[in-house]
Amino acid sequence: MKLLAWTLAGPTIWAIVFSLVYALHGAGCALGWQDVEAPLGSAHRLALTLAWSAGLVACGMLLAVRPAGEGREAYLPRAGAWIGLGATLFTLFPVVFASTC
Amino acid sequence: MSEAKFVPEIAPNPPQRALALHRQLDRVWANGPGLWGQITAVNHTTLGLRFMGTALIFFAIGGILAMLIRAQLATPQGAFLDTDLYNQFFTMHGSIMMFLFAIPMLEGLAIYMLPKILGTRDMAFPRLTALGYWCYLFGGLILLIALFAGVAPRDGWFMYTPLSSATYSPGINADVWLLGITFVEISAICAAVEITVTILRQRAPGMKLTQMPLLAWYMLGTSAMMLVGFPPLILGSILLEVERAFDWPFFDVARGGDPLLWQHLFWLFGHPEVYIIFLPAAGVLSTIIPVLCRTTIVGYGAIVAAIVALVFLSFGLWVHHMFTVGIPHMALAFFSAASVLVAVPTAVQVFAWIGTMWKGQPQLRLPMLHVLGFFLTFVMGGLTGVMLAIVPFNWQAHDTAFVTAHLHYVLIGGFVFPMMAAATYWMPQITGRAPIKGLGAAAFWVILIGFHGTFFIMHLTGLMGMPRRIDVYPANPEWTWLNLTSSIFGFVMTIGFALFALDLILQALMGRRTARNPWRAPTLEWAMLLPTPSYTFASLPLPQQQDAQARLTLARGEGALPGAARGVRELLVTDAGTARPDHVAVLPGNSALPLGLAAAIGLFVLMMLAGLYWLTLPALALVAALVWRWGRGMAFTRDHAPVTVAPGLDLPVQCHTPMTLSHTGAVCLLVANGTLFASLLFGVGFLSVVAPGWPAPPPGHGGVAEAWMIGATLVALVFGAFAVRLADRARRSGAGMLAGAGAGAGFVSNLVALALIAWLAGTALDDPTGHARDALRGVLAGYVGLHAFIVTGFAAFAFDQARRGEIAPSRPGSLPGWRLWQDYTAATALIAAAIVLWQGGAA
Incomplete structure (x- = not known):
């Protein structure tokens, strides 16, 4: 089960961050965060970028601490961490440029 | 990370006479005689075939509906069907193909195949398999009878509100869909639980996760997706039916609801559904391609990683079905990016299969023809999927025939062609007979030509602006010839499917006897008699016996747990991670209980459909009584001696261990349940934040009295959690009376919680028809109330077990299961209470 847990850790981080960013996006639009000035333009974009960055850092840390080993037992956790990192990077990069609401 | 070192060396058993073992096992595992024997069958081989056979019948019915649709659309202003009938037919075509063909077909494949490729004798919960089948059959029959009675659903297989609301869809048509499909979904959840448990806990000793056949990985991914993917739709269906x-207004804008909540809940299921269907098909391809190319699969690890990526990413795409509803640019960009990204793991698999063919020596035998049909069709469907993931193109093509073409390329390419490959590949295994030469190939070519003639053309029809789901269209010369062509080729395709079915029937009835392993495949399903005996393996494969070569060794009982000397259905349960032998599970035998329980659930559904809501209560009471009886059938009344599995390896029977198959199954079920609750929280958040008509008007009830009642309910449920621990501690120390007292205390406290919730709902919550806020609070109270009822039942059952002496120091009985559910109930009640109080305070 350790193998499964390590393999699923990266995609799980993506799933959590994706849900969090989508929820923050909806909540921010409803609460008018886009009109509150802050670094990066608005409080809304700042919150979204911080959440995205936290996800990237978490995936990066996962890559750093994943267990060593050989063969498929080592490959799958490594692949899982890269899937998490790649998916977080690619699916949420719009937080830095797209109009928020 | 290396876990294999924990699996001890297991010596083989001494050889025995294979025929004697066969007779001994068959007496224990075979179905009973006659019709009653078929009704009470719980064997996975019987039920797997029954699932697949029934799914094929529904496929034929769905196909006939498709032909009626194409007949209507063959000419402009067609008069073949009226609008109402046309709407019923296209709704039923989609619903049947998705819910009554594709999902049950993959369930049947998994149920039939998994025990055989994993080296075990049956699925983890045979009665659950049977219950799933009966729920599927009865739910499907409800839909079918409605079709023949002219009251079938007519709002599309997606049942969008407000079209499907009581205002715009009066009558029972929409109810038939909501209740019938939810009934069928019980079958999907049953299958998902047992597929997961079977793969995790019943692999042959020493078969590590990284060594199991790829088909098992695909099925594990599929079952995980079903556990998480189906609950949002079940919740949505319950909310819409309520x-x-x-008249609880979850989707009514005027009273704080929002139709978009339905779309979110539906597509939270609906998009993963595509991958739920595709993954098993891909598992078939990963099994067949290396065998027919005389080589091994290229990129096993990469394929497993791709499965993991698909399982997760497919849950991040659902909004691409809603690109045109008015969503902010940033959210569009998230889901567009995810929709494009999901093509990557799909492509990894496609390239792995191409690499395997490149590496090996492909043989153009019948299953391989269907594999090539898959490549041609699915890749095109995947590419148009990437086109639709791009927002500006999606806006142009949305709701046109282009999307119809795309989804058929994906579903027929990604599921039907691989399933036809699977059928032609495994028919010798199923029937013990070889195919009739030539007919299968003819069927393949007719289907391929008919399919592309129908649907390739339809891309153009869509790009020329023809909308989907219309029954008549103007005599636009650009559309007319395209539609006529699609209709003609549609009938060609149908002829092809009829030929395919004829080929299967002729093979089953008239085929000559097949060789034992006609494809020279390495996997374990070929290491047994053909057709498969009721018990699958006479002895279970040890680490050195896990391929088709071990057929004789296993038949002679040289594997683990040979025969059935104790006269009960036994199999080996292994550790989820290491596949180390853990204990011996005794499975229930043939039983009519699954049929009875499915009939009781069906009675509830019928009472709801008839609007006889008070009569649903006796039906529910019957369900509860049968569930109790189900549990009684699993109770162990005395200690059992360890079972000798192999020389020097004695293992306990399941009643002496807490980590049973049932425990793992309960965890899986709670994962599904937790997803349903999370979907409900999503609904609360979505309506509170996005829906118009909020904030809600101040509540008329509530305040301090409401807070006290909620607090008292929580205390009662938390006390129940203490009670189960107390009972378990007393059980371990041998104080049977005290264990019974703990169970009794838990029963009383849960009963108090149940009464408080009923009182709260009756006196302290506002009329749920007034505003969506109050409807949501009502649903939260109902959810916690249902769980309070369940844990009350658990406590009563444990009390009864203690009274009968079935709970002992070495036998935990139902206490581990009760503890899981009690903790879950307390936790969800806490969250629900916080929301109800917060909503009251906020107002």
Whole structure:
């Protein structure tokens, strides 16, 4: 089960961050965060970028601490961490440029 | 990370006479005689075939509906069907193909195949398999009878509100869909639980996760997706049915609801559904391609990683079905990016299969023809999927025939062609007979030509602006010839499917006897008699016996747990991670209980459909009584001696261990349940934040009295959690009386919680028909109330077990299961209470 847990850790981080960013996006639009000035333009974009960055850092840390080993037992956790990192990077990069609401 | 070192060396058993073992095992595992024997069958081989056979019948019915649709659309202003009938037919075509063909077909494949490729004798919960089948059959029959009675659903297989609301869809048509499909979904959840448990806990000793056949990985991914993917739709269906039946306004804009909530809940299921269907098909391809190319699969690890990526990413795409509803640019960009990204793991698999063919020596035998048909069709469907993931193109093509073409390329390419490959590949295994030469190939070419003639053309029809789901269209010369062509080729395709079915029937009835392993495949399903005996393996494969070569060794009982000397259905349960032998599970035998329980659930559904809501209560009481009886059938009344599995390896029977198959199954079920609750929280958040008509008007009830009642309910449920621990501690120390007292205390406290919730709902919550906020609070109270009822039942059952002496120091009985559910109930009640109080305070 350790193998499964390590393999699923990266995609799980993506799933959590994706849900969090989508929820923050909806909540921010409803609460008018886009009109509150802050670094990066608005409080809304700042919150979204911080959440995205936290996800990237978490995936990066996962890559750093994943267990060593050989063969498929080592490959799958490594692949899982890269899937998490790649998916977080690619699916949420719009937080830095797209109009928020 | 290396876990294999924990699996001890297991010596083989001494050889025995294979025929004697066969007779001994068959007496224990075979179905009973006659019709009653078929009704009470719980064997996975019987039920797997029954699932697949029934799914094929529904496929034929769905296909006939498709032909009626194409007949209507063959000419402009067609008069073949009226609008109402046309709407019923296209709704039923989609619903049947998705819910009554594709999902049950993959369930049947998994149920039939998994025990055989994993080296075990049956699925983890044979009665659950049977219950799933009966729920599927009865739910499907409800839909079918409605079709013949002219009251079939007519709002599309997606049942969008407000079209499907009571205002715009009066009558029972929409209810038939909501209740019938939810009934069928019980079958999907049953299958998902047992597929997961079987793969995790019943692999042959020493078969590590990284060594199991790829088909098992695909099925594990599929079952995980079903556990998480189906609950949002089940919740949505319940909410919409409650709105239609009792006027609780979850989707009514005027009273704080929002139709978009339905779309979110539906597509939270609906998009993963595509991958739920595709993954098993891909598992078939990963099994067949290396065998027919005389080589091994290229990129096993990469394929497993791709499965993991698909399982997760497919849950991040659902909004691409809603690109045109008015969503901010940033959210569009998230889901567009995810929709494009999901093509990567799909492509990894496609390239792995191409690499395997490149590496090996492909043989153009019948299953391989269907594999090539898959490549041609699915890749095109995947590419048009990437086109639709791009927002500006999606806006142009949305709701046109282009999307119809795309989804058929994906579903027929990604599921039907691989399933036809699977059928032609495994028919010798199923029937013990070889195919009739030539007919299968003819069927393949007719289907391929008919399919592309129908649907390739349809891309153009869509790009020329023809909308989907219309029954008549103007005599636009650009559309007319395209539609006529699609209709003609549609009939060609149908002829092809009829030929395919004829080929299977002729093979089953008239085929000559097949060789034992006609494809020279390495996997374990070929290491047994053909057709498969009721017990699958006479002895279970040890680490050195896990391929088709071990057929004789296993038949002679040289594997683990040979024969059935104790006269009960036994199999080996292994550790989820290491596949180390853990204990011996005794499975229930043939039983009519699954049929009875499915009939009781069906009675509830019929009472709801008839609007006889008070009569649903006796039906529910019957369900509860049968569930109790189900549990009684699993109770162990005395200690059992360890079972000798192999020389020097004695293992306990399941009643002496807490980590049973049932425990793992309960965890899986709670994962599904937790997803349903999370979907409900999503609904609360979505309506509170996005829906118009909020904030809600101040509540008329509530305040301090409401807070006290909620607090008292929580205390009662938390006390129940203490009680189960107390009972378990007393059980371990041998104080049977005290264990019974703990169970009794838990029963009383849960009963108090149940009464408090009923009182709260009756006196302290506002009329749920007034505003979506109050409807949501009502649903939260109902959810916690249902769980309070369940844990009350658990406590009563444990009390009864203690009274009968079935709970002992070495036998935990139902206490581990009760503890899981009690903790879950307390936790969800806490969250629900916080929301109800917060909503009251906020107002």
